[in-house]
Amino acid sequence: MISTRTRIAAAVAALAITTVGAVSATAAPATGVVQTSHLTIASAQKAAQAALNAATKAGQHVSVAVVDRDGNTVLTLRGDGAGPQSYSSAQQKAFTAVSWNAKTSELVGRLQQTPTLKDIEGTLFLAGAVPVTAGATPIAAVGVAGAPSGAQDETFAQAGVDALGK
Numbered sequence: 001m002i003s004t005r006t007r008i009a010a011a012v013a014a015l016a017i018t019t020v021g022a023v024s025a026t027a028a029p030a031t032g033v034v035q036t037s038h039l040t041i042a043s044a045q046k047a048a049q050a051a052l053n054a055a056t057k058a059g060q061h062v063s064v065a066v067v068d069r070d071g072n073t074v075l076t077l078r079g080d081g082a083g084p085q086s087y088s089s090a091q092q093k094a095f096t097a098v099s100w101n102a103k104t105s106e107l108v109g110r111l112q113q114t115p116t117l118k119d120i121e122g123t124l125f126l127a128g129a130v131p132v133t134a135g136a137t138p139i140a141a142v143g144v145a146g147a148p149s150g151a152q153d154e155t156f157a158q159a160g161v162d163a164l165g166k
Contacts, residue, residue: 036069039132039140043164044074047132047142051160052077055147062146062156065090067098069139071122079146086146092124093153094143097131101138104129105154128153130161 039047044066055062061081066074073094078087093104099120100107105127111117118125127150129143142160144153 037134037137037139038068039066039074039164041074044140047140047160047164048075048077049160050163051142051144051156052079054159055079055144055152055156058147058152058156060147060152060156061086062144062153063087063090064156064160065094065143066160067091067094067141067143069098071095071098074140082146089124089126089145090128090143092122092143093126093129093145093157094141096123096125097129097143098138098141099123101131101133101136103127103131103154104143105150126150126153128157130154130157132161132164 048064048066051064052062055064056079061079061083063076063078063082063086065076065087068074073091076087076091096107097104100110104125107117107125108127111125117123128145128147129141131138132140132142142157144157144160147153147156
């Protein structure tokens with residue numbers, strides 16, 4: 001049989017462990033930890049759908065991709081009638097925009113100055129993607145591909161980003 005003293009010691013130990021766990025769960029982040037912001041899936045869906053709707057309204061068949069701050073695809077929508085190349089192109093454009101925190105139309109000029117940028121895996125230096133920022137920090141990007149011009153793709157991507165402010 002367990003003595004009263006042993007039971008009390010066990011209860012105190014359990015309480016101490018619970019308290020330490022609760023404190024560590026609510027403590028400030030440790031030194032060397034970076035916190036980042038990301039779009040919710042609902043916001044990513046809202047942006048992608050707004051971009052696709054803008055393209056559809058203009059009679060264009062496109063794909064839309066939303067990537068997170070790390071360039072990982074959050075979601076991709078392939079519009080009705082969008083070409084097979086548009087799916088991966090939208091992802092690559094979005095990856096490029098978030099990587100440099102700039103519209104891909106602006107990055108085309110940088111490519112002329114530094115042609116080796118195109119050698120970075122996963123990038124596509126064609127107009128059609130717009131970064132999403134929190135302050136000045138990129139947290140996502142919307143990429144569109146499939147319209148006859150990159151300028152049109154970028155207009156649709158901008159419509160997606162603009163929808164996040166509504």
